[in-house]
Amino acid sequence: MVKVQLIEVMSEIGAGTRGASLCAGAIKTAAENAKDEYFKKYPLVRVEHENHLLFDPTLDLETPHAKRIEGMVRLYKRIVAQVSKTLGSGDFPVILAGDHSVAGGTISGVKNAFPDKTLGIIWIDAHADLHTPYTTPSGNMHGMPLGISMGLDAESRIEFGLKPNVINEKTRANWEIIKSVGHPSPKVLPKNVVFLGLRAYEEEEEHMIHGHHMLKIGVEEAREDGFKTTAKRVLERLEDVDIIYVTFDVDSLDCDVVSHGTGTPVPNGLFEDEVIAFLSVILSDTKVRCFEVTEVNPTLDEKKNVMAETAFRILKSATRNIEAYR
DSSP: OOOEEEEEEOOOTTOSSTTGGGHHHHHHHHHHHTTOOHHHHSOEEEOOOOGGGGGOTHHHHHSTTSTTHHHHHHHHHHHHHHHHHHHHTTOEEEEEESSTTHHHHHHHHHHHHSTTSOEEEEEESSSOOOOOTTTOSSOOGGGOHHHHHTTOOHHHHHTTTOOOOOOOHHHHHHHHHHHTSSSSSOSSOGGGEEEESOOOOOHHHHHHHHHTTOEEEOHHHHHHHOHHHHHHHHHHHTTTOSEEEEEEEGGGBOTTTSOOOBSSOOSSOBOHHHHHHHHHHHTTSTTEEEEEEEOBOGGGOTTTTHHHHHHHHHHHHHHHHHHHTO
C-alpha cells in the first residue's frame, strides 16, 4: 500500500483576503474535535511560506498586476522540491494548502517528478483561476495558478481580441520565471484540464475555456447525470494522459448549505456527499498521483469551523480511496 505524505503549505500571499494560512490548523482542529487520529497516522512536512510579505504594502505597488510575485517564485521552488521528493520516493502527496495560488507550485512539482509524462488536471472549484498579469482585475495571484501552469501570456489574450493589461518590467520578468519553475512552460495543455463546479469567472477566462474547448461541467449538469457517472466521463476525457493531479477548492461547495468559511464563497455549489462520490471514482484511478485541498478560511466562517469540518470529512474519505486503490 502506498504511503500518504501530508504536505502543509500555509501560504496566503496570493489571496485578497487574509486567513487562508489557518487552513491546516482549522482542519486539524476539526479532526481533534471529532476525536479522529488522522493527523497522528500520516506523516506531515511543512513548506516554509512567505507570509511576512503581507506586512509590506509597498510590494503591491511594485508589481500591482501580480502582487508579491517575487515571494511566490521563492515559494514555488520550495513546493517543487518537496512535492518532487515525495513523488520520487514513491509516496502519494496530499497537499493542505492556504490560498489556491499554491496549486501552481504543486503542479510544477508533479511535472518536475515526471518530466516526460503527460499531465491531466481535475480542477474542482467555483473559479477558473486562469488569469495572468495581463488579464487580472485584482492582481491577486490565487486567480492565476492555471494561467501559470498553462504558460499563458499577453498573446493568449490578444488571440481572442481582448486588450491586455500593461504590466511593468519587474512583473513581466517574474512572470516568465514563475511559469518555468520546476519544468519548462507549459506544464499542461488546455485539452487536459477539466473543471467541476465552475460558476464564477471573468470574460477573459470564458474566452480561454471556450476558445480551447476545455471541459467545464457545471453543478446542475453533474447533479443531473450523477456524480459517479460524471467522474467516469472526466476520466474518459483524460484517458490519453499519463498522470493526473486533482485539486479541491472548498469554494466549490455551496456556501449557503455548508458555510462561508472561504475567501471567495459562491452560492449554488456542490454538496459534501457529491464531492465524496465524485472523488471516490476519480481517486480509484491509479493515474492520480497528487491531491490538494485548499482555501479553508476559518476567520470567515459564520458557523464556527463548519467549512474545515466538511473539508476534513472529504479529506479523510479521499485518503481512504487513495490507499484502497494503490
